[in-house]
Amino acid sequence: MNRPGPHWIHPDEIHAIGGENGPLYLRLRGRIRRAVEDGRLKAEDALPPEREMAVQLGVSRVTIRRALEGLVAEGLLQQRHGSGTFVTPRTERVQQPLSRLTSFSRDMQIRGRRPTTEWLERSVAPPTPNEMLVLGISPKEQVTRIHRLRLADGLPMAVERATLPARVLPDPESIGASLYETLQQRGFRPVRALQRLRAENLSADDAALLGVPAGSAALSIERVAYLQDGAIVEFTRSSYRGDAYDFVAELTLSEELNAE
DSSP states (O other): OOOOOTSSSSSHHHHTTTTTSHHHHHHHHHHHHHHHTTTSOOTTTTTTOHHHHHHHHTHHHHHHHHHHHHHHHHHEEEEEEETTTOOOOOOOOEEEESSOOHHHHHHHHHOOOEEEEEEEEEEEEEOOHHHHHHHOOOSOOOEEEEEEEEEEEEEEEEHHHHEHHHHHTTTTGGGSOOOHHHHHHHHHHOOOEEEEEEEEEEEEEHHHHTTTTTEEEEEEEEEEEEEEEEEEEEEEEEEEEETEEEEEEOOOHHHHHHHH
């Protein structure tokens, strides 16, 4: 853990703050952001305590606190209980194509990264009304629920919550590194899927799992996967870290537009 030097905000910047327009906390927030962007504040650097910063910059602790709160909400800074405020580690972003149905493990291996899983739940239980509707099963059937935290090189990347008909996967403990590999071995590997994407702010529980502040931006994906005969084999809800993933889709111009 490093502490920034005495001039992580330059003296001329400190004096300039009082002569600019706009709320003081917003101007200070911009100066701290600039210090991160130009490398004066580096990943995992610990900022001085609020009292020390207030004296150093000649502003009130309320101004310091409001400036820091905004940067924490942006994800640029992290506040760790009992330890202080730190610059958030930079995350190498992963590009995930939307046109290809592959497993998380395979995607990470292709990129030369080491995929690992922390199991949050593996169970067989009666379905909820929504699960019955999505999977097209009766109330008498059971479902297998698989909740996982997915990591790459030890960094939490996504929280996945999958539900499958229990007849497809009666023993959730049989899953190895990849759910799709297990399904393929059982003759139930999906061949296509429909995905719905939307932006979300992480709940406190999911944010804690992903190691980011509560309310951080994330990408929520709901996926329904199908077998060759059209039967639904999987329903998954996933939350991907907004600072770690870029989802990419290739588009082609339609024939109607070409004709125009």
